Amino acid sequence: MDRDEYERRRRALEELYQADLRFLRAAHESRVRSLEALWLSLDGGAAALPVQSATLLLGPEAAPQPIPEPALPEPAAAPAVPPVPDLPAVRPRNPNLRTALEEILPALPEVFIKKDVVEALGWAPSRSSIQRVLSEMKRDGFIQFASFSDGRKPSRYRKV
Numbered sequence: 001m002d003r004d005e006y007e008r009r010r011r012a013l014e015e016l017y018q019a020d021l022r023f024l025r026a027a028h029e030s031r032v033r034s035l036e037a038l039w040l041s042l043d044g045g046a047a048a049l050p051v052q053s054a055t056l057l058l059g060p061e062a063a064p065q066p067i068p069e070p071a072l073p074e075p076a077a078a079p080a081v082p083p084v085p086d087l088p089a090v091r092p093r094n095p096n097l098r099t100a101l102e103e104i105l106p107a108l109p110e111v112f113i114k115k116d117v118v119e120a121l122g123w124a125p126s127r128s129s130i131q132r133v134l135s136e137m138k139r140d141g142f143i144q145f146a147s148f149s150d151g152r153k154p155s156r157y158r159k160v
Contacts, residue, residue, distance in 0.1 A: 097125050097133045102142070105159060111146045113154045 146156040
């Protein structure tokens, strides 16, 4: 990039910036006019406009006396929330999965898969957590592999 290209790009960016500012200013003015029109329609006349807006629209000679703010209506009471129906068992926060597995181990079949463990728990811990705890229990002699997974069939575990 040479100096001329830099200057050309810099001017283009400045023009874009100025166009954005004009657009933003026009949008703001449009919103202010809409608000003033709404104000005039609610109280029926320029006398109801705040001092600054009346001065802008009608000139400094038409500055009205300040009008007290109208009282806002009180918000309606929130509707009663219906009770939540009983949901299925959800995973408790930070459970001790190892303890839970040791407690349900006697209730599991002699040869079981991870799906049996999840059903017996009543909640679904992450797959990695189940795998980690089952590996620890295998290492500690609570269970052993009955068969390894071949991709289609899950690994089977046997109680010791």
